[in-house]
Amino acid sequence: MSRLREPYLNTRVSAMSERLIAPDEVSALCGLSLPELAQRFGLERLLEEPHDRRAKSRGVKQALINTLLDELRVLIRPMNAVEAGLVLAWGRKYALFNLKTLLRGKLYELDQAEIRANLYELPEHVRLPQQDLFQAEGVLELLRKLEQGPYSLIAKQGREVFEQKRDPFALEAALDQRYYTEMARRLQQVPESGQAELKQLLGAVLDRVGLLWLLRFRFSYGLSPSETFYQLVPSVGLLHRERLLSLVNLESLEAILAALPEPLKTALAGSQSLIEVQQRLGGQVTQESRRLLTKGHSGVARALAYLILREHGVLILFSLVQGQLLGLPRELVEIAVEAHPPDCPLPFQSAA
Incomplete structure (x- = not known):
């Protein structure tokens, strides 16, 4: 990226970052009513239209996704x-x-x-x-x-x-x-000069995908090590091809988690279920995205980090709206947006 475009992109990303939902806001948002959520996020028209619950839910999700993709288009210019x-x-x-x-x-x-x-x-x-x-x-x-x-x-x-x-x-x-x-x-x-921060971010994304797929294919779907390895995408981060090849041959969740490199090993230590692993890995990706957004220098890496966090916020907001439309208890909504851990995590089933 040219010297002129880099500062412009960084400035725009910093301005857009004001739209993100901060981690400490999520719990408070869980307590808002549907009209309060609509007013806070500009969804009044969608939620006031005389449609059924399914149509309203679909309309909100469509609007949120379009907002995200419109921002993507602005950032790539x-x-x-x-x-x-x-x-x-x-x-x-x-x-x-x-x-x-x-x-x-x-x-x-x-x-x-x-x-x-x-x-x-x-x-x-x-x-x-x-x-x-x-x-x-x-x-x-x-x-x-x-x-x-x-x-x-x-x-x-x-x-x-x-x-x-x-x-x-x-x-x-x-x-x-x-x-x-x-x-x-x-x-x-x-170009190699612009890869470092992008590699850190995409490495976290691909590490998450690779480990979740490995666990799912091996223990939920019962695929063999070779069948599972064939489905995986080697990461540009920690879970490269050779490491995946060694992990895929292990026979339990506990053995795989114990064999992970740091910082994944510490982050996932004690996980009892695939749901828990998924939540913690998602936290790793958002944490890396926030770090790059705050301290990174690459405009492209910061833009992608922003989009990942913006998407995370979109999913949180949709879950909040969906919870209100369905009349779910606040406790369930908090679990859905990961503001509260599940009370009864599903046991991890290993292949027989």
Whole structure:
């Protein structure tokens, strides 16, 4: 990034950071009523419209996601093509959600109206050619249509896996794997002088994904070590290829956690369930994001850290609204937004 664009991006990120939900705000937000939440976050129109609970929930989530993606578009404007490509690759997860909805619709022959009701309306910079994809006769034709354009690598990998296995689970796992592999690939295209802070941030993201997938595939789904390793994405952080290869052969949650490198080992020590591991790993990612946002120098790394934290805040706000719409007790809402640990964590089931 040029000397002129770097200060501009850093200034914009710092200004946007005022919109983030601070960690010490979350508990207080859990006590607000639905009208108070609506007024605080500008959601009055969406929540006052005469729609049913499901439509209101969907409208709020759509509005929050669009706000996040609009901010992404603002932040990539001063970036060069390589930097913008990396940040856009992160934001394309929402198009991936839509792709999975379309694929499930084809797989299970769902009504088109039902499929459309579950799609996000996304801005142009991350949008799928949905109308064209709707007209596809089946999964393979849909993926072939998508092989032209920015989603070509994801579509090609998904098609090849589905042609071989005809397994919906394997197809979705391949799409997720390609999504994270693409971010790691784009990081390598960034000049070495600008990689350090981005590597720290994406390393934390990929460490989280790699460990959660490893535990899920081995112990929840009962896959073999080799099958599990095939599904994983080596991290640019702590859980690189060789470390994943050693971890995947261990036979219990406790053994894997004991074999982790620091600081993951200390952060996850004593975890009793996959839910607890997931919460603590999420905390590691948000902690690293806050550290870079506060102390980092790279405008691109700080922008991506901001977007990760903004997304975290969006999910918190949606959980708060959803809890109010469903009339859930405050205790459950606090668990959902991780303001309070679950009283009865689910036991971790290891494979027999």
